[in-house]
Amino acid sequence: MSDVVKIGIVGGGLMGREIAAAIRRWPALIDHPSRPVLTAVCDINPDALEWFRQIETVQTLTTDADELFASDIDVVYIAVRHDLHEGLYTRALHAGKDLLAEKPFGIDQGAAERVIAEADRAGAFVRVSSEMPFFPGAQAVIDYARSGAAGRLISVRSGFLHSSDLDAAKPINWKRQAQYCGEVGVMNDLGMHAWHVPLRLGWTPRRLTAQLSDLVATRPGPGGEPVRVDTWENAAFHADAGPAEAGFPLDVRVERVAPGEKNTWYLDVVGMSGGARFSTALPKTVDYFAIADVPGLGREQTWQRVQVGSQSVWPTVTGGIFESGFSDAILQMWAAFLAERAGQLGDRFGCATPEEALTVHRLAAAAAQSEREGIRVDFSS
Ligand SMILES: NC(=O)c1ccc[n+]([C@@H]2O[C@H](COP(=O)([O-])OP(=O)(O)OC[C@H]3O[C@@H](n4cnc5c(N)ncnc54)[C@H](O)[C@@H]3O)[C@@H](O)[C@H]2O)c1
Known part of the structure; x- marks a missing residue:
């Protein structure tokens, strides 16, 4: 019998609705120890709350986050602007709730450190949203890397690419303004996604250089007037990783202007x-990659393609040959989050930790320093 876990959502925008939908698909998971039930939703915009009325388990719809934190929920998921993370995360933790926080986990390193201090004080279970490694294909590459089959590593590449910012006529929004998104721009937006697996596999850089690109100067404001875009669009990290005696280049890219790439995560x-x-x-x-005997050619180096099917970290009723997508990755991330919270994740891949999110903030700060001073930054301590 699985334990009911009452969930609250703060921020009923793009991600708040996605998570509500994922929770409704919970029966797809086989023998999960927890059964989440969405009971409370908060958004300061009353119109955003309307969508949640169709979910009959929701008892509380409020514009006041403290009312939600005071209700009898066990876990809160918070998906709001980055400048609001610290205040809402610490209030949720102070109220005794466990937390699945959205990335980047505070607007900067200081905010992340203060949230971690509050989580430690409260003894709360906290993880950070980063769903892309829960694609079955990503898990296959992680398993391959962990197996050691690649031998001495030559290079690792990880990245997350978007393209809609190529359109300079796209209106300004909070993700393009430093005061709301954070000064490091795209690194706050996409950095957790691109760094989650390298950090989890122990590939924390020893030193790095970075190139940051400022590609779009202004975007149309609400009345069509030009508003300054004061965040970086693209960031390329070039790092040394692995042990000193067998180091390898780690290339991590996060880009909002990657022509043709809608939401491309790669490893x-x-x-x-x-x-x-x-x-x-x-x-x-x-x-x-393999070396194969090819009739007529001889021994050749080949890249061979395997179709991976639907199964990821937690087994589902979905047929093994079926395809997987973004919403499935979100469901798998939540399965990992609640299984770990219940002490039953075992050796399966877990969600990003607050410490990993803090490291991503430190990496972004090091990248900004590298860009500013034109130097390679020591990241070994
Ligand atoms: N994991 C992912 O793949 C992914 C994807 C997109 C965004 N995100 C992250 O999710 C977070 C939210 O992004 P989004 O795209 O859903 O934003 P969004 O703008 O679509 O939604 C944010 C919502 O928060 C509400 N809000 C603002 N202030 C509030 C407050 N004080 N209390 C309650 N509600 C408030 C807004 O009215 C809005 O409905 C960000 O941290 C972002 O980086 C993650």
């Missing part, structure tokens, strides 16, 4: 004995 791990690579642009396939 490539290549070594002297093999390699594996996955991109959500081709979500059902993983490419593996």
